Amino acid sequence: MLFNAFSFLLSAFSPYTPRHMTVKNKRLDLSYSQMKWETIFKRILITMSIIILIIVVGILITLIVQSMPSIKTLGIGYLWGKVWDPVNNIYGAWPFLIGTLLTSFTALIISIPFSYAIAIYLGEYNPKGWLSNLLKNTIELIAAVPSIIYGFWALYVLVPIVRNFEMKIHVAPYGVGIFSASLVLAVMIIPYAASLGTSLIRMVPSPLKEGAYALGATRFEVIRSVILPYTRSGLFAGILLSLGRALGETMAVTVLIGNTSTIAPKFLDLFFGPGNTMASVIANEFAEADHTLYLSALIELGLALFFVTVIINLIGKRIITRYSK
């Protein structure tokens, strides 16, 4: 009797008694499996972010490896070779560099007044209310319309107008070309700089503005000497992001640029005449590239495009993050 009671006490307090080993503890098992799932879940999360890394590194490696033949054969002179003649195996990227820079910077210059105006209007003059919301949503819709639709529309509506204009100023009336592409590109890139600029101008501390008003400044003077200097680098970052978009934009430009791989000697002919950008030549000729050097010369253009857009984007993002701190 006494022995029985003793053994009962022992079994109740000692963890090493048969009682615990024989009775299955469901709660404990459950929490073990949960812990296992916790680890698995954390590993899945890590794997997914590693996948992102792998994709980007993979893109870079694929581009470098595939453009190796062209880098080896053509060397650095490829970039300023003026003739692009795949039939005779002569490759020079200069026409496309010129085309890309000309379309992008023309588009950028056209777009800057508009994006600054939108940013100042939505950020300072009218930050709240239905009109401001309406304008903001409309600007966002500009970015939402697919680029091929802009290209298609411009090909049948804008190009005839441009052609008439070209006849008036006495240049060859192609219609399609660098000028038309820049016009459409300008509209397409405005939302990027505008929406960033709006949010930055809204972040200008009001004591700064109030101080200027208290000193007797007019609204224009406050904008010119307080708001714009305060947001200068952020607005610049917005313009960089727009530029990144413009450089890589493919479809609208491909439809509109006219696809000529020669450079006109006179600037006016070059500016209003047909041309080619890096992206548009890839889109047009990649499927026809029938030998290794041709293909890899095109991929080298893609590699250059990749590097330039990545650097521009990273600088832009770096400036913005410095702002928000």
Added chain:
Amino acid sequence: MDARLGLRNTKSVLFKAVIIFFAFVITLPLIIVLLYIIKQGVMQVNWHFLTHIPAPEGETGGGIANALVGSVIIVAMSSIVAIPVGMLAGIYLSENPGTRLAYWSGLCVDILQGVPSIVVGIVVYFWIVKPIGFSAVSGSIALAIMMLPIVIRSTEQTLLLLPPSLKEAALSLGVPYHRVILKVIVPCGFAGILSGIILSIARIIGETAPLLFTALGSSLFSTNILKPMESLPHLIFTYATSPYDDQHDLAWGASFILLMFVLLLNIFTKLITRKWNIQL
């Protein structure tokens, strides 16, 4: 003195007028494009247009059934790939902001966001088209890569906005980590994540450049995902640049439908973000 003040005030008013002019004039191109596409496209759309494949060159009639179905299949497949990967990567980035992996993958998301779509097309050509040939699958992979950064960023931004007390309360009740994330955190940020996903679908549904060398396009009706498949933007591209008027009409109709898709998806996103009051 008064004259100078008047001058400054006039300058200020003039500046405001110029700003308002520039800010509103830019909505004109959008309105013109929208009205023109609607005017040209709405006449094309009827039941025949939606259920038939394009007529051969030079013949009238025909529709865009192959492109409609192809676009839906390609976008659905890329969503199936990109949404889980993007959400989980976004959760990782918001949960572990300080780690080295988070820094580098955050950087990679930024890079991916800026990669020109044509470059994605080239790369996927070498990854998938070279081994298995032109196929709808390769097009979906290319679009999924374009979709990822948007899904990741919207997930990350939404989850960072949630109060940490939410997670702490669930953890202190003894809920395991994965259930805290999947049953508490993600449902709370669901609206933000959903609007990011819809926005990314709206972005990729109109992408043409990555499909040029991957899904390629075909004039036949096809649901085989290992074969080339037509899609709406690719159909618009090929028919817009063709010399036949009938094909232009098909392209106008297809543009109209694509535009309506994109606008509806965008408006839907706006409604979600307004209802749950979130900022993207």
